[in-house]
Amino acid sequence: MSFFVLGTGTGVGKTVITAGLVGWLRDRGRDAVGIKPAQTGFPPDDDAGFVAEAAGSEDASVCLRYLEPALAPAVAADIEDAALSYDEILQGCRSELEAADPGVVEGIGGLRVPLAEGKEVVDLAADLGLPTLVVARSGLGTLNHSALTVKALERRGLDVCGVVLNDYAGETLAERTNPDVLESMVDLPVYTVPGLDLDTPGKAVTAVKENLPPSVLPE
Secondary structure (H helix, E strand, O other), rough: OEEEEEEOOOOOOHHHHHHHHHHHHHHHHOOOEEEEEOOOOOOOOOHHHHHHHHOOOOOEEEOOEEEOOOOHHHHHHHHOOOOHHHHHHHHHHHHHHHOOOOOEEEEOOOOOOOEOOOHHHHHHHHOOOOOOOOOOEEEHHHHHHHHHHHHHHHOOOOOOEEEEEEEOOOOHHHHHHHHHHHHHOOOOEEEEOOOOOOOOOOHHHHHHHHHOOOOOOOO
């Protein structure tokens, strides 16, 4: 079964975790594909490119739409005076998911990011109906953001498999206590993944393998 990697906001590490999961699945003999519904800030931002490099194969990722302004997709399309269809994004994701074994859809920013035609990232997650994995920051403030994100997904009827606290160093009291406290708040597994040198995308695969249990992988 495919799944959706969602974040509590921008820059929390969704691409790193997506790359790690896709690469790990491919190492296990699966034809996993990372699916980016829309990429803004391109270039230089290229999440699909990072996933492909980490997994060691160009066919390990796909992006349905590229936009240059580093803004929410709906806003970027408006600035560029470009047509952006929510239905095309939704159907494109479904088509790529059917072809992948499995597909790992990566969100854009947080849940309330405007996607297209009045729809937000959370609407895409709900319409696809995939199990979700939430990626969040590790430090102070993540309890609120993470708990609200999990609750919003559950209210839309989605199965949340767990939360990944990314870029974890354990250097502050907040970081050290957050995993256990958050786990008690959301009643879900909470995992930690350390910070990485992103100049070497393949390290994302190793980090995810070493810090997340095989049970997070789809069957």
